[in-house]
Amino acid sequence: AQTVTQSQPEMSVQEAETVTLSCTYDTSENNYYLFWYKQPPSRQMILVIRQEAYKQQNATENRFSVNFQKAAKSFSLKISDSQLGDTAMYFCAFMKPPGNTGKLIFGQGTTLQVKP
Amino acid sequence: DVKVTQSSRYLVKRTGEKVFLECVQDMDHENMFWYRQDPGLGLRLIYFSYDVKMKEKGDIPEGYSVSREKKERFSLILESASTNQTSMYLCASSLRGQGLQETQYFGPGTRLLVL
Numbered sequence: 001a002q003t004v005t006q007s008q009p010e011m012s013v014q015e016a017e018t019v020t021l022s023c024t025y026d027t028s029e030n031n032y033y034l035f036w037y038k039q040p041p042s043r044q045m046i047l048v049i050r051q052e053a054y055k056q057q058n059a060t061e062n063r064f065s066v067n068f069q070k071a072a073k074s075f076s077l078k079i080s081d082s083q084l085g086d087t088a089m090y091f092c093a094f095m096k097p098p099g100n101t102g103k104l105i106f107g108q109g110t111t112l113q114v115k116p
Numbered sequence: 117d118v119k120v121t122q123s124s125r126y127l128v129k130r131t132g133e134k135v136f137l138e139c140v141q142d143m144d145h146e147n148m149f150w151y152r153q154d155p156g157l158g159l160r161l162i163y164f165s166y167d168v169k170m171k172e173k174g175d176i177p178e179g180y181s182v183s184r185e186k187k188e189r190f191s192l193i194l195e196s197a198s199t200n201q202t203s204m205y206l207c208a209s210s211l212r213g214q215g216l217q218e219t220q221y222f223g224p225g226t227r228l229l230v231l
Contacts, residue, residue: 045225047221050219102210102212104220106160
């Protein structure tokens with residue numbers, strides 16, 4: 001069975017600095033999809049970034065980028081120029097290949113606090 | 117934009133009560149999901165549905181049931197609420213497609229307290 005591990009329950013960063021959140025996963029699949037979601041204190045879960053495993057190029061979305069290491073089964077999220085609005089809980093998630101009705105497996109979450 | 121709404125942000129119920137949590141999405145998504153979120157455990161899948169009147173158990177279905185009579189609406193039912201069902205409940209929906217087309221979009225969540 002697939003598992004997703006976020007080993008950092010809490011992190012903090014100064015405003016304008018860069019922070020990296022870790023995520024590792026375990027799977028025997030070759031094709032799959034990875035996601036980072038953000039859950040601000042207001043609780044609405046928002047998609048941050050997503051990656052297809054067969055694409056070697058790391059996904060980027062403005063200040064958010066990932067470091068996808070397929071062989072190491074690692075999918076870390078880098079937030080550059082951190083802003084106060086980035087304060088949230090971040091979840092890493094794994095989705096099996098098509099044909100599995102798009103079910104997600106989530107990590108435990110990392111609470112990030114951006115300090116002024 | 118995809119919009120997923122949940123009927124209540126906060127609910128307080130008594131042990132043994134029947135509880136209904138409602139979720140509605142407006143993007144004609146085939147797939148809908150119910151999760152519960154607990155500290156240190158992340159999100160765990162309770163049930164999901166890939167079509168009207170279709171449902172499948174997730175990882176923790178015990179004590180829950182679901183109903184999907186219309187494509188846009190997916191209800192989670194606690195037949196007899198217990199204190200260990202105190203949690204945050206999140207609904208999500210997605211297209212049925214290939215890979216990233218099945219990205220899930222979430223509602224705001226319902227925080228349920230069972231006394």
